[in-house]
Amino acid sequence: MEIAELQNKIYAFCEAAKGKKKLKEKDIIKGVSEAEGVPGDEVKKAMRLMIDVGKLMYSYGGGASSVEIPSEEYLREKGLIK
Amino acid sequence: MAIPQRKTDVGPPHYKQFLPPVIQKNYGKWKYHEVINPGTMVHVGESGDKLWTVRVASPRILATDTIREQCDIAEKYCDGYLRYTTRNNVEFLVSDEKKLEPLKKELTAKGFKMGGIGYGITNVVHTQGWVHCHGACTDASGLVKAMMDELYEYFDSKRLPNKVRLAVACCVNMCGAVHCSDIAVVAVHTKVPQINHETFKNMCELPTVIGSCPTRAISPDPAKKSIKINAEKCMYCGNCFTVCPPISIKDPERDGVAIVVGGKINSLRTNPKFSKLVIPYISNVPPRWPKVVAAIKHIVEVYAKNAKKHERIGEWIERIGWERFFSLANIDFTFQSIDDFTFMRDTMRTASTFKWS
Amino acid sequence: MAGKKYNTPLIDDLEKGPWPSFVTEMKKAAKKSEMSNDALGHLEKCYATKKGYWKHGGIVGVLGYGGGVIGRYSELGDEFPGVAHFHTVRINQPSAFFYTGKALKEICDIWDKYGSGLTNVHGSTGDLVLLGTKTEHLENIFAEYSSRGWDLGGSGSALRTPSCCVGPARCEWSNYDTLDLTYNLTQEFQDELHRPSFSYKFKIKSSGCACDCVAALARADLSIIGTWKGDIKIDQAEVKNYAKTMDIKAEIVDMCPTQCISYDGKEMKINNKECSRCMHCITKMTKALRPSGERGATLCMGSKAPIVVGSLLSWVIVPFIKLEAPYTELKDLLRKIWDWWDENGKPRERIGEVIEIKGMRSFLEAIGVAPQPQQVKEPRKDPFMFYTDEDMAGFKAKEAEEKKTGKYKF
């Protein structure tokens, strides 16, 4: 699978969970890997690239870390949108 | 000024650039050390080289200007080298004996306090408290300051049978490693949390909040789309508050501190031990918590009078028995000192052989 | 600084007395920083009302990383605008907290530019903690430090900044190079440190001997405690010197937990086979006694909070491991440990808890460590145990062997 396509799947996966479940890195890697039949390492790599550019972000709450779709506030702070 | 280009995953700088030449030369080849006084020790290498360490107290919270002052002193007497200890003291590393006395003179003149080495009381491991944490039931820095002012002689001169390690944790999360201290202060909540049902539904995940409670005191309240707390089960750990901001547990009149004693971390003679609860509650009385300070000083003095040389507090108490400790220290024994949590099986006495007091 | 002047009688009292005062430090910083000035007023209010006003941490950080910054906001942001945001930045400390004045001053200069000027040197995990900055400065702070060779420490569900005792740099008792091991592991596992991929936090602390000066046994998921396998060498001339100032029988012989030392007033002997390497005699007679032979460490695992099951100090997992660069054996073991934890742990379960839930056997088998009496204080007390088919086959095979040789093997 093309990396861009894989990243779209990852984004969709996160979007589906938004407000329902806090996803850990592991949940995304396992979930997308199983659904798309792509090796976990590839999903991890694609996801990390998304985090590096602010398409996704690490979050933290209630004592544990998770991965989420960034808020507008976050994107503005990082200068990624105006 | 332009902001430089960021780099990721560079990790910490290599420690070697921060080691004084005498350490690089004698690295892993030290032969012995001697404590000259509570503020000074000397390490001697197999090569015969010597390294003097002068240890100075720190409040742990430091302003950058104080750090700069420490650096200036290190540059003047130690070729710029200094280090900090696990318990947050500053150490000046001197390789030229001629600079030792002038260093100490300048430290004294500038108000730095030397001490903390050997059989006495050194800096107190502690947490953030009101200075910086959301969960705090007390202020750790203030308690430490008040305790150490009172116990100061044990830092810079007076000696004890062994080290007495002190710690303060500002809630039961105990971010500060107090559970294995000779004497520690642990701040406690004592009241069942309040719930803001209005904001609960928007801010908290129901299963997470229910799962956060170690005693299973929390159950759903479907009518309010919120939770309820069973007051008979709740032991005020504050964990639900941590995972869900609309739950509040702070209560100025009820929050306070408990005192635990007899822990140790090293394996010398006896295995590491946890600290045990002896005083269940003392009210918060800022800025100096006089009763807490008095209790700690009292326990130190009873220990100093009764323990054998080299015995840590926990070793001394195990030799004489906890019943004897409570009577020697004249501390009331309360229900809180009887374990009603997981350790009861191990901590109840199972023989009729004990002392009457 | 033109900021508001707060009246702070309660915390002012904490400027008196011999011990160095954190209030004095806050006031020093307040002279240069509006944030620290408001922090003073904020703290006075806590003292006056006996209550804290910090909110739960929010989600802040630098792009690409999942930790290193702890979000902190005050409920009283309107009253004390300088602490409305007051985030903490964790800077990964150099091994054993050694610095030069030059390096520290550089850290201070950057911090004064972007933050409150207040620090914790150090936080309990080991990081150099910068206390109090605003969200909009985080990227600049990171660029300034990282371009100069300083990186952020860990937070969240990740590897936390490893830390160690002073070890071979200035201690005659260290059994391995704690500084090098800590540096090496920190570099090797940068990804695990910066990008939270674990079920929960994971701490590694390294002490060179059983004195455990970083309290590894009580506060690390992996506690590495240096030890040795050979004899304690005795310098009898030095023993004679100690005898002048020390009651060797009372202070050494009688306090040895294994009663393996003898002293007849002239010569000291140690029955090394019985010695449990507790360090008591060595620390009291450092000029006379020193370990010899093979050096390495005991790996202990799992210290965690008292919750529910109640075990807290780390358990002995690997009684002895040699620790020499590049530490391949330890790194391989760590990866196996994390894999098993990843497979079996739920969110916010520390590895010690997962071991309790899944059983020590499952864990030891997964990481390839055999059962050994050194791992336990005593064997189990109850007969409620599991037998696998392989176990049974093993017992039966042993008995078949006995039939052939005519000798029991227990």
Ligand code: HEM
């Ligand atoms: C009196 C109560 C206790 C206090 C004040 C206390 C305090 C602390 C502190 C300050 C730390 C160090 C955190 C760090 O610097 O990394 C710590 C770590 C730890 N404590 Fe306690 N503790 C207490 C009770 C216990 C008990 C009863 C246990 C277990 C039975 C326990 C297990 C641990 C463990 C496993 C760690 C290491 C955890 C980590 O590093 O995250 N503690 N404790």
Ligand code: HEM
């Ligand atoms: C029955 C009461 C308790 C419950 C239900 C409970 C629950 C919890 C939970 C769910 C956590 C994990 C939360 C997180 O990390 O976000 C936790 C962590 C912790 N609790 Fe408790 N707790 C209880 C009592 C205590 C007590 C009495 C102490 C100390 C004396 C304590 C000390 C800690 C510590 C130190 C941690 C951090 C543990 C770690 O990360 O290893 N807890 N507790």
Ligand code: HEM
């Ligand atoms: C539910 C459990 C816990 C929560 C919610 C919690 C929360 C926090 C928070 C919010 C801070 C930051 C304080 C600040 O603003 O600077 C902190 C710091 C810290 N925590 Fe915890 N903590 C928990 C358990 C523990 C445990 C069990 C340990 C160790 C045993 C621990 C070790 C630390 C350490 C070492 C720091 C650095 C603080 C310092 O150096 O003073 N935490 N914790």
Ligand code: HEM
């Ligand atoms: C390793 C496992 C066990 C061993 C070795 C063991 C051994 C023994 C022995 C030697 C006695 C004394 C018998 C006598 O002298 O009269 C005894 C008595 C008893 N055991 Fe156990 N036991 C074990 C487990 C259990 C368990 C799991 C239970 C209950 C669930 C249990 C309940 C009893 C009771 C009730 C008695 C008293 C019997 C009587 O004398 O009336 N035992 N056990």
Ligand code: SF4
């Ligand atoms: S002990 Fe509690 S209040 Fe104190 S810093 Fe840790 S979590 Fe915060």
Ligand code: SF4
């Ligand atoms: S304070 Fe602790 S025991 Fe009480 S309800 Fe909340 S989580 Fe449960």
Ligand code: SF4
């Ligand atoms: S733990 Fe042992 S080796 Fe490390 S500094 Fe302490 S005494 Fe020395």
Ligand code: SF4
């Ligand atoms: S190290 Fe401990 S057990 Fe070994 S001889 Fe010395 S005192 Fe005895």
